Amino acid sequence: MAQVFALLLLLDVALVLIALVDCLRADESAIRTAPWTAWMFAILLISPIGAIAWFVKGRPVPSVPLRARPVFVAPDDNPEFLKSLAAALDERDPDR
Template structure:
């Protein structure tokens, strides 16, 4: 039973250290919802809940570059297609 407590203590210590290092490496304007010092106290004093709260509410949201979506234009909205269709109708092309 003592080994379970030691394991939980080590997991808590690792979580707190990771949260502290993560919080220390950020600038004040990158942190969400609270100032830097408040997060430091929360991580240290409210272990492990402060560290969990840091990862949920304090860390900045990663900026994922948005890929441009391919633009699909329906044939009846495509001016080039409509021009070619009108030309084909005028010429009497039966394939169009």
């Protein structure tokens, strides 16, 4: 039983430290729902609920939405690659 308690305590300390570092590194103008100092007190005093709340409701939203990131296109699905391939083949063998 003591080992389970020690593991839970270690997980709690790790979660609080990660939340604190993340909160300290966040831009204050981008933090949601409360000011920076309120989040610091919540993370430190209401452990682990404050740290979990930070990640759910306080952490800044990424500037680039996940859907707007460039998507890898395989060469056989890329029209530009296929055009360049056709041009290279025509250049090699104009009688084709």
